[in-house]
Amino acid sequence: MFLITCPWCGEREESEFTYGHEAHITRPEDPSALSDDEWADYLFMRKNPKGPHLERWVHTAGCRRWFNVQRNTHTNAIMAIYKIGETPPKATTAGNKS
Amino acid sequence: MVDAYRLRSPLDHLGLTARAQAEAEYSGTGVVLSEIAHLCLINIRGDASDPAFIAAVEKSIKLTPPTAPNTVAGKPSQSRIMWLGPDEWLVITKPGRGERAMAELWKNLKDGKLHAAVTDSSEARTCIRIEGPRAREVLAKGCPIDLHPSAFGPGQSAQCIVAKCGVMLVQTAQAKDTAGTYELYVLRSFATYLWTWLEDASQEFGVRVA
Numbered sequence: 538m539f540l541i542t543c544p545w546c547g548e549r550e551e552s553e554f555t556y557g558h559e560a561h562i563t564r565p566e567d568p569s570a571l572s573d574d575e576w577a578d579y580l581f582m583r584k585n586p587k588g589p590h591l592e593r594w595v596h597t598a599g600c601r602r603w604f605n606v607q608r609n610t611h612t613n614a615i616m617a618i619y620k621i622g623e624t625p626p627k628a629t630t631a632g633n634k635s
Numbered sequence: 636m637v638d639a640y641r642l643r644s645p646l647d648h649l650g651l652t653a654r655a656q657a658e659a660e661y662s663g664t665g666v667v668l669s670e671i672a673h674l675c676l677i678n679i680r681g682d683a684s685d686p687a688f689i690a691a692v693e694k695s696i697k698l699t700p701p702t703a704p705n706t707v708a709g710k711p712s713q714s715r716i717m718w719l720g721p722d723e724w725l726v727i728t729k730p731g732r733g734e735r736a737m738a739e740l741w742k743n744l745k746d747g748k749l750h751a752a753v754t755d756s757s758e759a760r761t762c763i764r765i766e767g768p769r770a771r772e773v774l775a776k777g778c779p780i781d782l783h784p785s786a787f788g789p790g791q792s793a794q795c796i797v798a799k800c801g802v803m804l805v806q807t808a809q810a811k812d813t814a815g816t817y818e819l820y821v822l823r824s825f826a827t828y829l830w831t832w833l834e835d836a837s838q839e840f841g842v843r844v845a
């Protein structure tokens with residue numbers, strides 16, 4: 538069983554959660570002022586690291602709240618969990634803890 | 636004003652009342668299943684850190700919205716309020732008591748000019764109760780939540796999955812012999828599926844309808 542710790546509900550089974558892609562992408566203040574390239578970059582371009590990744594998850598079958606996760610995409614180890622609006626942890630090379 | 640119409644439980648077609656009468660004599664079954672139909676369920680959204688919001692809810696329903704995740708305040712025999720999220724709760728009251736609770740909540744939250752929402756969701760769900768010495772084992776077949784008495788007990792709740800079906804799970808009682816009583820609040824379109832799954836999963840322990 539792959540457990541994820543919801544900041545509200547605690548440890549729950551992964552099947553209760555939905556992955557929400559890369560975190561901390563801010564919508565541009567004035568989209569009409571952007572070039573097509575800049576807008577496409579905001580809409581489509583995402584990091585795809587092998588290692589620590591800051592991403593969003595939602596506790597779909599539980600409290601239905603969004604939160605942030607730092608996960609090692611190589612080992613699938615969850616390195617940190619923090620609420621929306623909180624500062625992300627510094628990226629590290631750790632994360633082999635399972 | 637909504638016209639009066641005939642409320643019908645989503646499990647009505649299973650003839651549970653007749654079965655309960657027929658099976659009342661059964662003894663020693665490991666599991667007892669029953670439906671608690673037509674409970675009033677009121678969803679409340681608001682700011683838990685605002686004392687005025689808490690006070691308005693307390694004034695309306697005489698219960699304090701719990702801030703501890705996945706807990707329920709109040710007695711099962713009366714009205715209860717369940718934590719659904721950091722700014723969301725569910726009031727559970729007896730059939731017929733919902734209108735008054737709705738009106739009180741509307742009035743007190745409006746009077747306080749509070750940023751809040753109150754929604755009657757009574758007919759979205761029905762409640763299935765499962766009890767008996769083997770009830771916990773039946774739920775364990777389909778639910779990843781640890782329901783062992785050392786981890787889960789009366790007054791605790793969880794929005795979770797039972798047999799692939801989303802439910803609000805509440806434990807209402809705990810007997811000495813580790814028998815727990817649980818309520819499953821299930822969306823009405825899933826109610827027949829969940830009931831038949833529970834009854835099937837209970838077969839090996841012996842089951843009766845109450």
Ligand SMILES: [Zn+2]
Nearest residue numbers: 543546596600
């Ligand atoms: Zn949660």
